[in-house]
Amino acid sequence: MERIKLLHGGGGEAMQELISDVIKNLSLTKVEGGIGLDALDDSATIPFGDKHLVFTTDAYTVKPLFFHGGDIGRLSVSGTINDLAVMGAKPIALASSFVIGEGLPFEDLRKITKSMNQVCKEVPVPIITGDTKVMEDLDMIITTSGIGLTEKPILDSGMRPGDRIIVNGTLGDHGMAIMAQREGISFETELRSDCAQLWGLIKKILRYEIHAMKDPTRGGLANALNEMAEKSKSGVLLYEDQIPMKDEVLAASEMLGIDPLSVANEGKAIIVTSENDTEKILETMKKTRLGRDASIIGEVTEKDKGRVIMETRIGGRKILSKPAGDPVPRVC
Amino acid sequence: MILRDFRDRGLALKASKEIGDMASTLGKVKIMHVCGTHEDTITRFGIRSLLPENVEVISGPGCPVCVTTNREIDEAISLAQKGITVTTFGDMLRVPGSRSSLADSKADGNDVRIVYSVTDAVEIAHKNPEKEVAHIAIGFETTIPSNAVALQDAPENFSILCCHRLIPPAMELLLESHEVRIDGFIDPGHVSAIIGVKPYRPLAEKYRIPHVIVGFEPLDVLFSIIMLLEMIKNHECEVRNEYSRVVKEEGNQKALSIMDAVFEPCDVDWRGFPVIPRSGLMLRERFAEHDARERFELRVEPTEDLRGCRCSDVLKGLIYPRECPLFGKACTPKKPVGPCMVSAEGACSIMYRHTS
Numbered sequence: 218m219e220r221i222k223l224l225h226g227g228g229g230e231a232m233q234e235l236i237s238d239v240i241k242n243l244s245l246t247k248v249e250g251g252i253g254l255d256a257l258d259d260s261a262t263i264p265f266g267d268k269h270l271v272f273t274t275d276a277y278t279v280k281p282l283f284f285h286g287g288d289i290g291r292l293s294v295s296g297t298i299n300d301l302a303v304m305g306a307k308p309i310a311l312a313s314s315f316v317i318g319e320g321l322p323f324e325d326l327r328k329i330t331k332s333m334n335q336v337c338k339e340v341p342v343p344i345i346t347g348d349t350k351v352m353e354d355l356d357m358i359i360t361t362s363g364i365g366l367t368e369k370p371i372l373d374s375g376m377r378p379g380d381r382i383i384v385n386g387t388l389g390d391h392g393m394a395i396m397a398q399r400e401g402i403s404f405e406t407e408l409r410s411d412c413a414q415l416w417g418l419i420k421k422i423l424r425y426e427i428h429a430m431k432d433p434t435r436g437g438l439a440n441a442l443n444e445m446a447e448k449s450k451s452g453v454l455l456y457e458d459q460i461p462m463k464d465e466v467l468a469a470s471e472m473l474g475i476d477p478l479s480v481a482n483e484g485k486a487i488i489v490t491s492e493n494d495t496e497k498i499l500e501t502m503k504k505t506r507l508g509r510d511a512s513i514i515g516e517v518t519e520k521d522k523g524r525v526i527m528e529t530r531i532g533g534r535k536i537l538s539k540p541a542g543d544p545v546p547r548v549c
Numbered sequence: 550m551i552l553r554d555f556r557d558r559g560l561a562l563k564a565s566k567e568i569g570d571m572a573s574t575l576g577k578v579k580i581m582h583v584c585g586t587h588e589d590t591i592t593r594f595g596i597r598s599l600l601p602e603n604v605e606v607i608s609g610p611g612c613p614v615c616v617t618t619n620r621e622i623d624e625a626i627s628l629a630q631k632g633i634t635v636t637t638f639g640d641m642l643r644v645p646g647s648r649s650s651l652a653d654s655k656a657d658g659n660d661v662r663i664v665y666s667v668t669d670a671v672e673i674a675h676k677n678p679e680k681e682v683a684h685i686a687i688g689f690e691t692t693i694p695s696n697a698v699a700l701q702d703a704p705e706n707f708s709i710l711c712c713h714r715l716i717p718p719a720m721e722l723l724l725e726s727h728e729v730r731i732d733g734f735i736d737p738g739h740v741s742a743i744i745g746v747k748p749y750r751p752l753a754e755k756y757r758i759p760h761v762i763v764g765f766e767p768l769d770v771l772f773s774i775i776m777l778l779e780m781i782k783n784h785e786c787e788v789r790n791e792y793s794r795v796v797k798e799e800g801n802q803k804a805l806s807i808m809d810a811v812f813e814p815c816d817v818d819w820r821g822f823p824v825i826p827r828s829g830l831m832l833r834e835r836f837a838e839h840d841a842r843e844r845f846e847l848r849v850e851p852t853e854d855l856r857g858c859r860c861s862d863v864l865k866g867l868i869y870p871r872e873c874p875l876f877g878k879a880c881t882p883k884k885p886v887g888p889c890m891v892s893a894e895g896a897c898s899i900m901y902r903h904t905s
Contacts, residue, residue, distance in 0.1 A: 220653075220656040220657070221656070222652055222655075222656050224643070224652070230881075230882070230883045231883050234883065400665055458558070473665075474589075474893070476593075527595075528595075529593070529594045529595045529767075530556045530558060530594065530767075531556055531557070531558050531561035531562075531594050531595075531596075531599070531767045531768075531771075532558050532561055532562050532565070532599065533561075533594050533595025533596055533597075533598045533599045533767075534595045534598045535592060535593070535594075535595035535598070536902070538901070538902045541882035541883055541902075
């Protein structure tokens with residue numbers, strides 16, 4: 218009997234297979250004039266007068282619940298806000314459901330809800346409804362849904378040849394921090410998750426010409442850019458030496474044998490812009506805390522449709538493909 | 550930071566030009582490496598795109614997961630089915646045995662856990678004295694010493710399924726068979742840190758082939774290709790050490806003596822190869838109680854390699870992964886048929902991920 222494996226949850230091709238299996242039995246997947254489940258974008262949309270409501274939901278699990286740079290509460294709110302923000306939508310309200318494992322200390326729950334509150338206040342966006350359940354044999358799952366509003370949704374499929382690709386900062390931080398913490402690797406400068414809400418940053422650049430946006434969470438930059446290239450039917454040329462990365466992330470990735478471009482980010486956006494507006498966007502971003510390491514990492518090309526080509530640090534070329542699933546450390 | 554120094558773009562492009570110039574006076578040159586980490590460096594940095602057409606770098610039997618046989622996977626699955634906690638490196642999880650993989654076994658509810666080192670596996674045994682814990686010990690000379698150390702002080706409920714193999718005997722078998730023409734060897738840096746320079750000398754002399762022991766940064770690999778081309782040009786057959794910042798002439802004597810205290814050589818089959826004399830290791834008598842095969846009386850039926858799968862030819866350097874009829878069709882990283890598509894170090898998986 219074919220069963221679902223952990224691999225199916227790790228981002229990449231196996232997860233896409235799982236998602237298609239779920240979707241194929243659902244016949245009603247969008248509202249008239251809106252973007253629906255079949256688009257597999259960061260959020261869906263519902264036409265609302267001359268605007269669009271943007272709607273998204275995400276279930277969050279992370280082990281450990283508290284990690285360097287954040288916790289499951291901060292993650293569950295930031296992640297949903299970011300899914301709205303990369304559609305160009307201002308977050309209006311959130312809903313949060315908790316499935317709590319039996320035995321969780323009340324003190325932990327309080328810490329988690331306090332850090333949710335902190336992120337909500339930054340935006341600001343209220344949590345207006347929710348639910349709690351308690352179950353055996355798990356730590357905690359938080360499902361956060363969000364609703365936002367925009368005049369014009371920004372899709373992840375809008376890349377055009379000649380566009381430039383910008384990221385707002387260093388890549389691989391969240392995934393490597395979690396993995397290093399699980400494996401007990403510590404450095405003098407501790408690896409920290411980049412977990413943060415991006416609305417504060419994105420609202421400042423929405424006045425410029427942005428053709429596509431996406432947050433590279435599960436599966437990392439490699440997965441997100443491949444999806445964008447496929448959906449936009451264009452190619453991507455990346456410059457490895459322009460990709461911002463912390464030394465400790467690079468070092469941990471070498472130790473664990475994991476490609477830092479295939480692991481999750483939780484406070485990063487890929488922003489695809491017209492060539493004309495690139496410098497203005499970069500300048501605006503660099504003035505913000507979450508965008509001070511922003512960099513132009515590549516461009517959109519006519520050729521190599523649906524593929525991501527990377528010019529490596531030493532000047533070689535290779536294809537950056539989608540990760541197959543959860544990265545596992547190499548043996549030797 | 551050292552990682553950035555050995556990845557200097559200017560030097561890499563200079564080396565690439567030098568290789569191009571040297572190769573222009575030579576015919577077709579085929580260089581083999583026998584290490585998954587070398588393949589990783591070569592593909593990760595796009596080194597093949599920096600080489601002239603007549604210089605080819607092929608991968609040999611250097612991925613420890615890939616050379617593990619169906620029999621060994623079946624043995625591991627059988628341990629898990631007996632209710633034993635099986636610990637393994639993540640790469641092994643999805644390798645198909647004759648019928649299923651350890652990942653299937655885990656999904657069926659058996660206790661299969663991913664560990665990052667043998668120390669983690671021993672720790673699990675310590676923490677769960679009521680359970681039997683068996684670790685799948687794979688790898689070449691690089692990982693053998695740490696397993697040997699772990700066994701010297703292992704708890705009573707800990708055993709290993711020994712799947713260790715030694716590199717030089719496999720290199721010799723390849724050369725002896727004359728199935729594939731090899732003009733030079735990139736010798737594995739990690740393995741050599743343990744065994745030293747000496748074991749390659751008889752191979753270099755007997756088969757008249759130059760060797761370079763090589764580190765794992767892109768510049769290490771590019772420099773080693775220059776060193777090999779120079780020897781090929783001058784008809785020299787020496788063993789040179791590019792990785793002298795780590796590899797010493799005598800190797801790591803302490804590690805070698807610990808290995809010898811715990812293991813003894815035995816004949817073993819490799820995926821893609823026949824039984825290679827003295828290329829495997831078994832536990833010495835004194836450690837027999839930690840031998841999972843003995844302890845749990847494992848008996849699995851021998852099986853054939855998977856139909857249509859040409860991993861064995863890939864491992865011998867006879868074909869490139871894309872020449873296998875299953876490559877990219879029936880066999881992909883998502884649904885691998887053979888081990889070379891499963892392991893992150895496998896030539897098929899690497900080619901699928903990095904090339905068109």
